[in-house]
Amino acid sequence: MSQITRRKATVFPYRGKWRVQYVDTFGRQRTQTAETRKDAYLQLAEIEGQVRKGFLNLTPEQIPSLGQYLDYWLQKREQELNPTTHWCYQSHVANNLKPLMGNLRLDSVSARQIQDLYSYLLEERGFKSGTVRKVHSILSSAFKLALKQGLITYSPLAGVSQPKFEQKQIEVFTKQEMECLLRHASQKPSKPHLRWLLALRYGLRQGEVLGLKFGDFDLISRTVKINRTVNSLPGKGVVELPPKSKHSQRTIPLDAKVIQLISQIQDGSGFVFTAEDGSALEATVDQRRWRALLVESGVRHLPLHSARHSVATHLVNGGVNPRIVQLLLGHSSAAYTLATYVHPNTLDIAHALGIDSPGVEIPMLLADNKSDIRPPKGGN
Known part of the structure; x- marks a missing residue:
């Protein structure tokens, strides 16, 4: 089997701007455009850093939606979780996450959208903070896996605050x-x-x-x-x-x-x-x-x-x-x-x-x- 020959990344002028040309993780030639020569080299340094970290540089069409990736995440976690916990995660994904955010592309989900989701679940659906914290845990784990797999370069959960932990009054029998x-x-x-x-x-x-x-x-x-x-x-x-x-x-x-x-x-x-x-x-x-x-x-x-x-x-x-x-x-x-x-x-x-x-x-x-x-x- 012939080995892919990786060409060296280059920066060159193009129609009054500057273009970065490089080979991605899969051996495909890719290009990006920058306004100035300095910006082009900064882009190139960022791209090479991402490739070294395992980022896949997928095209927008290749990146799954959040709903699709959550289904994949559930499948991957099924063997690690007991059936009750897996059922709980499935319920959150099916009833809360996919209907409200599932159509968003995985790499486009923002911290603000997630924070707004938490506010909606608390204020409109009347969820308790403990329930929303469970949703946060699911999203955090899913985005962590996506980051590890090179599908995204950062997790939006880094900029999200989960609800404060509320204590519940417990009564006991005399x-x-x-x-x-x-x-x-x-x-x-x-x-x-x-x-x-x-x-x-x-x-x-x-x-x-x-x-x-x-x-x-x-x-x-x-x-x-x-x-x-x-x-x-x-x-x-x-x-x-x-x-x-x-x-x-x-x-x-x-x-x-x-x-x-x-x-x-x-x-x-x-x-x-x-x-x-x-x-x-x-x-x-x-x-x-x-x-x-x-x-x-x-x-x-x-x-x-x-x-x-x-x-x-x-x-x-x-x-x-x-x-x-x-x-x-x-x-x-x-x-x-x-x-x-x-x-x-x-x-x-x-x-x-x-x-x-x-x-x-x-x-x-x-x-x-x-x-x-x-x-x-x-x-x-």
Whole structure:
């Protein structure tokens, strides 16, 4: 195969101006025009620098639109991401990015256009800052890949400010409310009793509970292994996934009541909590049953994930080592558990200081807002 002979780049006068002639990355002869000889040499130096960095010098017709490149980016990332995250990215691309900016040529997208997009999503569509920050993350990753591949010379995200991180108020159940919920759960058959015990006493994530199989329980050692989670994805139904993180994979000791309940319902090696066909129970069904339990118990409505926050809060307030709470919940650090899942209030502070009850309880302290487009699941 004959090798392409690269001709030396030249600068020469042309019709009262100056022309730069060079050979691009693919061996094609290309030209650009400048007003002065100095401008022409500056252009040449910039072109040669871009070629050395791997910039492809594509023609406008060869550069994809932002929508086309986002589809390509999603395809490239699919193997690296868990299905839930990939679904989330697909939703943002399909519902927000492609309809609003997808027709723009990749190398023509400006920082101002992206900043205007964020303002539109916040003000017109009512998105929370956490959701727009996710959009920012997607665009940042896509433009970073385009830059690495030589399709663009700079990322417009360098001139964009993402929305400030907003904190979200998290409410937790009181001790009395937790006891009331556990009491009403204990009046149910063994399987629903077990389901709510795992949430209200052990603080397991919804996906972790619904992903439990009988084989995960060891009745001899009285432990359960958290090896998987499940989630409901549009078009795919309930899918089995690895744990949320390496810290989420853990072994938890069980009390006698849980062992008694699992012994009463054990009927195979499949999922413990199932739909009629034996598949893992969908999160939406589980959520409806949770709301029914709240109504039956006469307890105020809080999301199911608040049970997990409540477990952490009351364990730490009760003097349990935060490191133990971290291991129970499957977090990466005790600091994260304390900062995100423990919500003391003024009464807790007063009791810690030995002060009589101030009589008024202000709302729980703030915790991280992880708002995002996502299919129903148990949370963090």
